Amino acid sequence: MVKTRYRWIVLFLTPPLLIYLFFVVFPLLSSFYYSFTDWNGFAVDYNQIGFANFEKLFRDPLFGKALTNTVLWTVAAIVIPTGIGLTLALALHGRNFIGNLYKSLFYLPISLALAVIGQIWLWIYQPDWGLINTFVRAIGHPEWSTAWLAKPQYALLGVIIAWAWQQIALSMVIFLAGLTAIPQELIEAAEIDGANYWQRVRHVIIPLLAPASVVVIALAVINSLKSFDVLYVMTKGGPFHSSDNLAMFMYNESFQKYNMGYGSAIAVVLFMITLAVIVVYFRQSANAEHLYD
């Protein structure tokens, strides 16, 4: 019995593991290797320089800025899209035809490529004819209008909002799937026991949504830590690095300034940070996951 169990484990895990090792892990390991070199990306030759890239990293003011922005982005990613996505999913779950139409409309942003989303939001923030400035002028407050993405104090926030616009849809869809998987009997039982709507949401639905929440929050964390495309189209980390995040910083060093070794070191640090966050998070949510066991 135990033997057959292990035979199945090996049989089921070998194909994904092999492909994953070959096409994901080994190429990524080479970045670890390059992070200890001064490779510029083009050259045939490079030198082993030990931890010099990492030492430089912790002295680099751009790294501090990028790290701070990445943390801000991640916190925003956990709170905003998750909260709004859950609210939308609860409000729209199981509704009639109109509700389904709304779900589809809320889903729309997912079908757009991130580069396209970045472009649209550039048009929204455009200083002269952009939606936001047109709106504030229309309500009689032209003094509120500004060149949003050109201001270091607003640029990052502007990009995060654009990014969250799609992330909300993603959270909503995953929560909707989680809601449909909740046995109706459990909710009805709570209703018979006299629980009102909010009590049922808080004490029955949200705990039962734990598996979906793990996915939503894990995706929010991972997507925010790596977020690149929208930022790239909208500000490229500018003006003057005020909206840089770690992924942008890494890209700039590797592909703009041709410091491939240094860029690899940034990728390694980003990897370590994400790993730490996710391991802590999985530990935390482990209890919730074993709800049914």
Add this chain to the structure above:
Amino acid sequence: MSIKKLLLVLALLLVGVTVVAAQQEVSIVHYYSSDLGSATMAKLFDGFTAANPDMKVVDNSAGHEDFKTQILVTIAGNNPPDLFSYWAGARTQFIVEADRLMPLTDFWSDNDLDSIIPAGVKPASIYNGDVYNIPMNVHIVGFFYNPKVMAAAGVTSMPTTWDEFLAACEAIKASGVAPIALGSMNRWPAQYWLDYTVSRTAGPEFRQQLMAGEVAYNSPEVATALEAWKQLVDAGYFVADANAYDWTDAADQVANGEAAMTLMGTWITGYWDGNGLKPIDDYDFFPFPAINPDVPMVVHGSVDGWAVPASAANPDGAKALIMHMLSPDAQATWAVGQGALAAVSNVDPSIYSPVMKKAADYLGSVAFLSGYDLSTTPPMADAGLNMFAQFMNDPSGYMAYLDEVEVVAVDVFKK
């Protein structure tokens, strides 16, 4: 059962498919990816394959940034195209230093390119004493303006000195229009202001030393140049929030009469022509005025050329294709299609619009120097471009910005 099927599929995937080509292939990667650029390029390829029926051009184009990544990866991965478009200057130098480009010195002399490529453009091809980049076209940077706005402000003759320039700006401002549009969202459009203020005050020689890391960014000469630039910002001559706009927005502001002029490359004519504007009637050109009358005048711009990777599979095919692109017909087609100046001297000058003719004449009259991000090594250029964005946001602290940039320069040039 299904797992076996899965494994079978995977095995098949790994085997792959090899295509045996009957024709000789020349693979090319270029950054002329806009519909206009790729269509004109395709026309040139058709001409090439018509003349060489045994050759097939494998054409790939990508936008600016994707292109840069693609070239880096294919060269580092040892499967580069046979030739690729590349910016002459520090970017080409960078790949030459990495030993990844094929010297084309013999190709140059065998085909007597000295006879068709102007001596002023030739320096853009030479790196460490050898030819590595064959020019395709030249763009120059100067002031492109809206003649109607200028006329309305009473500016009838275009300024040639700094005092005249300031007077013109004042007159335009008084007429209720912003004199200068700049879209520095992507940073590089601001660089030409540094290029010209430095080379018009401290001179082209000093400017080249600055690009090579031989003089300091926080030297008095650079400060003087930025002071001239700052004077314009402080006087309110620039459209507000330059960092919020792309260069095409600035071009639109000039075209729509919201601003009088913009300091930009000749490619702006291609953009305006595409939007239906007419040269001379709707836009015109004048060179950046002199500031210090004692320094020689230069024109800044960029040279787009062709480079052949050291490990190119078909260098002969690449060279044949380059020669085809340098033919007078191909050059004329290209220059007109791109709004660029031809790289060779034997094209018929009547192909140019009156505005482009002015630009061509100016290029012929003074020495040529690349723009900032093509003149200094990429790690340095990034820090400099960043400073220009800072400057356009708030020029008052420029000395502090220069000190910061000098820290990077010391590191990059290992001073």
Add this chain to the structure above:
Amino acid sequence: MTNTTERRTPSYRMAIFFYAFMTVLVLLYSLPSIGVLLASLKSTAEISEVGVWTLPRSFDLTNYSEAWNGGSAGLYIRNSFFVTLPATILSISLGVLAGYTLCKLPFRGSNALFVFFVAGLFFPPQIALIPLFRLFNDLGLYDTLWALILIHVAFGIPICTLIMKNFFSAVPTAIREAGIIDGANEWQILTKLMLPLSLPALAVLATLQFTWIWNDFLWPVILIRSNEMRTVMVGLASMKGQYSVAYGVQSAMAVYASIPTLLVFVFFQRYFIRGLTFGSVKG
């Protein structure tokens, strides 16, 4: 439709308020998407004059025909399908295998292995471009759609494993035990019992994976050279020229590119949107 939230809505007035509020919200939320449609109906000259957010002067589909003919949208969309369909199916299949094993057949180190699988998500893929290019070049797969399929299968494994493991954890373990008592092996339990119960998760994952793979442009830019092999996202990205972008044509291409992903959503949504409650079949 038996639904608690609806039954609970106390009055007609509340329902009116709810739908009015949601209508405003949905309109606001859809504004950015409408921007693409508006831009796709305008010429570059019109955008440069009045911007994106005005009604087009005329209902002009030039951009659409230009994106289709000049931009080879048809060819690119076909290539995108050739890559996306197999890559979606394979990556989900592998994710199902890994997710099921790690969730329902725990063993010593299975949690660590789970983190190992998911860790692939934490790496910015740009940094592995050169090693992967070399790998595919050595395999002779550079400039083939196979390279794209393989890369998406491999890079899809982490996310598929993560999502499937978490949704399998919502399926009661008792179901598996009942299956074993009935004499079923693990393969039968997975395919006959577990997967039918995970249909909402599978449908979500299929929709998202399809969309993500479809919308990716990093890998095709790097791993494809021939124009005939390009995917629609590369076509979209390469409309950005050396100096300027034809926003109208690009928007038309973006609309074309999003139609297949929307159709996939419409096709799969009944499994996770309409509230068919598979989870309650055998509580």
